[in-house]
Amino acid sequence: MERQREEPQRRKEAEESGRTQEPAQEAIAARPSPSPSASSIRRAAAVGPALWALPSSGGGVWPVWEDARLDAIAKGLEAAPPLIQTADAANSEHVIASSSESTDRALRDKVQNAAYAFIQRLVICGALFIAGFAAWKLPGALKFLDTIFIGGSIGYFLYVIGRYGFGALRWHNWRVDASQAFNRGRLESSKLCERFAQALKLRATLSEEERGRHPDDELLDTNAYRKLIQEGETTPEELSRLGRAIDEQLGLRDPARKDRKLSEVAAELGIDVGTALFYADVANAASEIRIEYHVKEVFGE
Numbered sequence: 001m002e003r004q005r006e007e008p009q010r011r012k013e014a015e016e017s018g019r020t021q022e023p024a025q026e027a028i029a030a031r032p033s034p035s036p037s038a039s040s041i042r043r044a045a046a047v048g049p050a051l052w053a054l055p056s057s058g059g060g061v062w063p064v065w066e067d068a069r070l071d072a073i074a075k076g077l078e079a080a081p082p083l084i085q086t087a088d089a090a091n092s093e094h095v096i097a098s099s100s101e102s103t104d105r106a107l108r109d110k111v112q113n114a115a116y117a118f119i120q121r122l123v124i125c126g127a128l129f130i131a132g133f134a135a136w137k138l139p140g141a142l143k144f145l146d147t148i149f150i151g152g153s154i155g156y157f158l159y160v161i162g163r164y165g166f167g168a169l170r171w172h173n174w175r176v177d178a179s180q181a182f183n184r185g186r187l188e189s190s191k192l193c194e195r196f197a198q199a200l201k202l203r204a205t206l207s208e209e210e211r212g213r214h215p216d217d218e219l220l221d222t223n224a225y226r227k228l229i230q231e232g233e234t235t236p237e238e239l240s241r242l243g244r245a246i247d248e249q250l251g252l253r254d255p256a257r258k259d260r261k262l263s264e265v266a267a268e269l270g271i272d273v274g275t276a277l278f279y280a281d282v283a284n285a286a287s288e289i290r291i292e293y294h295v296k297e298v299f300g301e
Contacts, residue, residue, distance in 0.1 A: 049076035074174035087193035114168035128153035243286020
């Protein structure tokens with residue numbers, strides 16, 4: 001009898017429990033599921049190393065990486081396409097081609113140097129093996145030399161394959177990845193690059209007597225760049241990054257290159273002397289502004 005009285009009560013509790021769980025289940029079902037393409041969208045939006053496609057006096061492009069280390073550039077391009085800051089985003093094919101060409105040339109030199117080092121050491125391996133084979137025919141007391149030479153050649157061969165062979169292959173793969181990354185490169189219009197293009201164009205039209213009369217338009221001194229920051233054309237951080245990158249490319253503060261003429265540096269970089277002088281001024285102004293803002297951060301205004 002007690003079981004019969006308890007059974008309707010249990011059934012009623014079960015029904016109430018089921019009703020309370022239904023809204024929670026409906027809420028879970030109604031919760032939006034993550035889009036299957038969300039990760040692919042994030043990957044597509046990811047960008048690799050930052051590159052400045054700086055305008056030159058002749059209308060060309062001077063590619064300047066923010067991080068000039070070639071291995072860092074190659075690893076970055078292996079992961080994602082580059083973000084290219086330019087004044088001529090509409091002419092994307094020309095900008096990408098010019099930027100890709102200089103990077104590919106540097107990577108090709110690395111591949112060739114690595115392959116040469118690999119082949120050079122393979123020749124040494126062959127010489128050691130030949131010496132071991134010749135020592136195999138020596139009389140008794142000297143016969144142990146064949147084991148030393150042959151064993152050494154095998155050990156050195158494995159070392160050469162591991163260090164130099166795979167090294168050359170790695171640079172080759174990075175070069176292929178870089179070429180593919182530039183095909184997917186993302187261009188972004190830069191107000192700072194546009195001001196550079198305007199200043200270079202203006203300087204080219206001015207006579208010797210007229211030069212220096214428009215310091216802000218010509219971007220002649222540090223005050224001109226302070227105005228750019230005040231007008232929102234750039235930021236101290238952006239100008240500082242670019243200044244460091246230009247400084248690294250021109251070697252302005254490199255003791256090993258301080259005695260080189262600017263004309264030689266410009267020819268090596270594929271730009272004219274006027275462009276090199278202009279960007280040397282940019283790097284110096286950026287250095288001054290970087291120090292000023294650092295002092296303000298430490299001591300306050």
